[in-house]
Amino acid sequence: MEPNTLKLGTDQQPELHEHSQDAPLAIHDMTVAYHRKPVLWDVDLDVPEGKLIGIVGPNGAGKSTLIKAVMELVPKASGRVMIYGKPYRKQRHLVGYVPQRESVDWDFPVSALDVVAMGRYGRIGWFRPVRKADRDAAMEALDRVGMAEFARRQISQLSGGQQQRVFLARALVQDARLYMMDEPFAAVDAATEQAIVRILHDLRGRGRTVLVVHHDLQTVPEYFDHVILLNMRVVAHGPVSEVFTPENLQKTYGGRLTLLDEAGEALRRGGGKP
Amino acid sequence: MSGRQSGDQGAERRRDRGPCKRAAGLAVLLLLAIGTPLMGAGSITDNSMELPGSREIWQVMTLRDYNTRVVVLGTASLGLAAGMIGTFMLLRKRALLGDALSHATLPGIAIAFILMASHGGDGKHLGGLLLGAAATGLLGVGCILLIRRFTRLKEDAALGIVLSVFFGLGVALLGVIQKMGTGSAAGLESFIYGKTASMLASDARIIGVTALVVAVACALLFKEFTLLCFDPAYARTGGWPVVLLDLTLMTFVTAVTVIGLQAVGLILIIAMLIIPPAAARFWTERLLWMLVLSALIGALSGMIGAAASALVPRMPAGAIIVVTASLLFTVSLLFGTSRGALRRWSQRRELNRKIERQNLLRAVYELTEDGLRGDVSTASLMGKRAWTPRELARLMRLAVREGSAVDLPGGMLRLTEDGADEARRLVRNHRLWEMYLITHADVAASHVDRDADAIEHVLGREMVSKLERALEEKQQSAVPRSPHTIGE
Secondary structure, rough: HHHHHHHHHHHHOOOOOOOOOOEEEEEEEEEEEEEEEEEEEEEEEEEOOOOOEEEEEEOOHHHHHHHHHHHHOOOOOEEEEEEEEEEEHHHHHEEEEEEEEOOOOOOOOHHHHHHHHHHHHHHHOOOOOOHHHHHHHHHHHHOOOOHHHHHOEEEOOOHHHHHHOOOOOOOOOOOOEEEEEEEEOOOOOHHHHHHHHHHHHHHHHHHEEEEEEOHHHHHHHHOOOEEEEEEOOOOEEEEEEHHOOOHHHHHHHHHHHHHHHHHHHHHHHHHHHH | OOOOOOOOOOOOOOOOOOOOOOOOOOOHHHHHHHHOOOOOOOOOOOOOOOOOOOOHHHHHHHHOHHHHHHHHHHHHHHHHHHHHHHHHHHOOOOOHHHHHHHHOOHHHHHHHHHHHHHOOOOOOOHHHHHHHHHHHHHHHHHHHHHHHOOOOOHHHHHHHHHHHHHHHHHHHHHHHHHHHHHHHHOOOOHHHHOOHHOHHHHHHHHHHHHHHHHHHHHHHHHHHHHHHHHHHHHHHHHOHHHHHHHHHHHHHHHHHHHHHHHOOOOOOHHHHHHHHHHHHHOOOOOOOHHHHHHHHHHHHHHHHHHHHHHHHOOOHHHHHHHHHHHHHHHHHHHHHHOOOOOHHHHHHHHHHHHHHHHHHHHHHHHHHOOOOOEEEHHHHHHHOOHHHHHHHHHHHHHHHOOEEEEEEEEOOOOHHHHHHHHHHHHHHHHHHHHHHHHHOOOOOOOOOOOOOOOOOHHHHHHHHHHHHHHHHHHHHOOOOOOOOOOOO
8 A cells, every 4th residue: 555665664774762573563653644634743662562551642633543554544654563573464363453333334234243253254264154163253252241142133233332342352253462442442331341341451361462542531540551642643651650640641631631720720719719 | 218119120130049058157257248249139029009918928927938038037137136236235335336337337338339330340239338338337436436535525426426427428429329320320228228128048148147146256255245344444454455345346236237238227227236135124134134135126126027028018127127126125114024114113112012011010119119018099100100091091901911910999909929020120120220320421321221131231230239339328218129130
């Protein structure tokens, strides 16, 4: 799709900073643009193995774009991306993707099990049908997200959270090493939230790396080990305990948080007066 | 259109009477098949308008007559192929693209005619005409994709522009051809409305081979097309060549459109691509069945349409095929077992009944909740809800009949053991759900059947016990305990 950037990338050593060769994900000076307007500038980071990593930032900060660019769903203007030391197109089987729930038409005539089985299509290969072994694997993945009893249901007859869990199961059935999840916690019910957290811990326990686009600042320290603070550029990234600080959040959310703070301050003062 | 007869009445050509052999295999590719030399179409219409007698109907229905057999088999295979590939086209949300495609075939037909005639050949060589049709059809689709990609115009605008411009160009070119004065030019208009009766055995064979190729392709690529239609972005992350798959799909749509031009015409062919899958969707929630049903509906429409036009001379088969298909569509819309109107209506009625019944049980339970286990009077029930005396009387009768309550003299009602269990479960579920909505109003659990789905399964056991505690704190009266062990 963008052969020049990829070819240029393969044998050039980055000058700015040393990237580890076998990191699950290494992004080198990546810039992404939509309609001539850059949405991500010079993203340069390594993702450590076996961690749960939250990607946090305001609306329009390019969170989804970041993971879409890594998976070559949107073209890069410049830079390159390495998955375990090789370009994405050679490592697809190692990457599991959980798209946003709104990205598909849930009226489609398939069951929950059918959707999860799509996670096995790559392994099945061209022209071959889905077999019993694939359906069994899909069933097992549905069971892991607590959805086994809904396997036969047409997908529009599931609640929003249940649909989200179907997408999660589809990624799980791939048995990838690196997972990319686009807002899996958006507008889900409590059971789904618990199921996702449980699955995330389970994945980490098995040494998998998970990147999660997330919008709820409150739950970041609880859910994630690492955090990437993003606002069209990487403001900060690293362990939550070091990076998830008021100063960094201020830099990420800028005026918006300030406004909130001021409003809160005003309320407090107003409330304190007799 | 004009009442003009096909131009080659004078020279009735010998029909290809060879046996309608099955295609040797898939090696016979589509373009090859289209390129097969064909002599022009002969007219078999006679001018009488008598209604068919029973003997004629019998002959047609049993496919005794050779010509009828050819036409019926041809249109049936066309319907089958269109129904199958149309299913994926519909699910890919490309229905209108198919319409633009079919209209864009007209200039191709005209250009092919001009080229062939000006090189001294037979301007109406069918293979050449269809190749031209396919070429401008694909060009039209290409224009739409380019307009969408490189301008900010929306898809509907791009479709409208291409459809009308290409069709207009085609009509203009037909005008030019008439001015050219080649005698055999007449009859090209039949591609607009279709002329099933002029179908030859060799045409039927082409349609049959194409139908076979489309059917085999849909079977082989079932999984790939499903993924393409449901979630193309996910398909791309998995390394599936989405553009190539899209192209394959549209190529098959083009093939079906082109072979259908002669039989149904370019205005109506889109109906054969869209109506059968749309009708099939009312009967099933499974894609495989939708595909099979759509193929059957398409084939049936093709058969009936062709048979009817064989029985009644001058009856345009294309129009009858479409009318038949839309009749089947209407039946599906009304009576479809999965999404039909009747089924939806009865489901809503059932739901209303269920809610009414639950309202009664809950009302009785709540009236007797504070330890006064006993009988409830009609008057106190009337005060509980805004129901009319007649409604209440009907609900009470139903409750007695199903055994959840017993009627006592003096307009009193008492719950049976089963009825009380059921009522306790209902009240508990409703109170927990209400508590949930109060405490977690930001994430409403949509699409949840509050009674069929045990609350533990939707919200998780932890959340339920949290809700139970919250409810106990709020009310003096505890939540009725679940009659089942939690999480069973």
